[in-house]
Structures are given as C-alpha cells and as structure tokens.
Amino acid sequence: MQSFTISAKSRPGKLKRYTREHSAKLPEIVRLEVGAFKANCYVVYDPEGNCAVIDPGDDADFIEEKIRELNLVPKLVLLTHGHSDHVTAAPDIALAYSVPVYLNNKDAFLFRKASRFPGKLTGLKEGELLKAGELRVKVLEIPGHTPGSVALNLMGTPHVFCGRVFGENRFWLFR
Numbered sequence: 001m002q003s004f005t006i007s008a009k010s011r012p013g014k015l016k017r018y019t020r021e022h023s024a025k026l027p028e029i030v031r032l033e034v035g036a037f038k039a040n041c042y043v044v045y046d047p048e049g050n051c052a053v054i055d056p057g058d059d060a061d062f063i064e065e066k067i068r069e070l071n072l073v074p075k076l077v078l079l080t081h082g083h084s085d086h087v088t089a090a091p092d093i094a095l096a097y098s099v100p101v102y103l104n105n106k107d108a109f110l111f112r113k114a115s116r117f118p119g120k121l122t123g124l125k126e127g128e129l130l131k132a133g134e135l136r137v138k139v140l141e142i143p144g145h146t147p148g149s150v151a152l153n154l155m156g157t158p159h160v161f162c163g164r165v166f167g168e169n170r171f172w173l174f175r
Contacts, residue, residue, distance in 0.1 A: 030045075032066060034056065041059075049071055055080055060092035075133060077094050081163045090115065107148030129155070142162065149162075
C-alpha cells in the first residue's frame with residue numbers, strides 16, 4: 001500500500017511518501033492538508049480508481065486536481081463531523097462529481113451553518129456499511145467532539161478515519 005501527504009500550500013514537489021509491502025488489492029490512501037487549519041482530507045481509492053473523499057475541509061480545486069491527477073472516479077463524500085474545517089469543500093466536490101454527501105444527521109445543523117449545499121445529505125448510522133467499488137467503510141458513532149461525530153473504519157485494513165475524537169471527559173480506543 002502506498003500513502004502520501006500533500007499540502008495545499010506547498011503543492012509543487014512537496015510529496016512525502018510512506019510505503020509498505022501489501023497486497024495490490026488493498027486501497028490506497030492519499031492525505032491532503034487543506035484550508036487555513038491544514039485539516040486532513042483523505043482520498044481513498046481501490047485498484048479500479050473508485051474513490052471516497054473523506055473530510056474535504058477546504059481547497060476544493062486542490063482536491064479535484066489530485067482526483068484528476070490520479071485518474072480517480074469519486075463515488076461518495078464522507079464527513080466525520082460537521083465542523084467547517086472538515087466540510088467546506090464537500091458541496092463543491094459533490095456537485096462536481098454528482099456524488100452523495102454522507103454525515104450523521106445529528107451534525108446536519110453544523111453542516112448547514114458551514115455551507116450552502118443545495119443537495120440532500122445522506123445520514124450515517126452506527127454499524128452501517130458503505131460501498132464504493134471495492135472500498136467498504138463501516139460507520140462507528142463516537143459522539144463527543146460534536147453530537148454526530150463518527151469514525152469510518154476502512155474494512156480489511158487497520159485504518160480508521162475519525163476527524164477529531166476529543167470531547168468532554170471522553171476518549172476512544174480503536175483496535
């Protein structure tokens with residue numbers, strides 16, 4: 001598996017690569033640093049190029065550029081919670097590729113404050129399994145940072161995307 005990080009503020013030539021020997025069937029993960037807060041946005045894709053965009057916090061043009069560069073086909077946008085640094089580019093990505101936006105319904109009010117998305121949000125529920133090509137993502141509710149915070153477990157891998165998990169007197173341990 002190959003993972004790499006690219007910052008929107010340092011695009012040209014600033015590619016950090018982390019590689020491991022794995023089966024060619026495992027998904028690839030690209031971490032992009034976006035927005036003023038350098039929030040993590042992930043583009044996760046299968047060998048056929050089907051991808052999910054997780055927490056597109058800002059810099060939609062930059063995210064779309066990476067999707068085109070890698071010759072990917074977005075299938076869905078997944079949001080771990082509704083704060084603006086994780087959702088601002090979601091409407092642009094969803095509209096550009098005609099894909100659904102998934103968010104826990106308990107955070108819909110936060111999303112609506114942060115964006116002017118005219119489309120429909122699709123609610124995420126505990127235990128739900130989402131599919132995009134060969135990608136399988138299981139939803140885990142982890143309220144605390146926001147009422148609707150979720151973790152997204154990339155099935156068949158040790159990866160869990162969780163946005164932020166801190167809250168009042170709460171912590172989470174994933175194994």
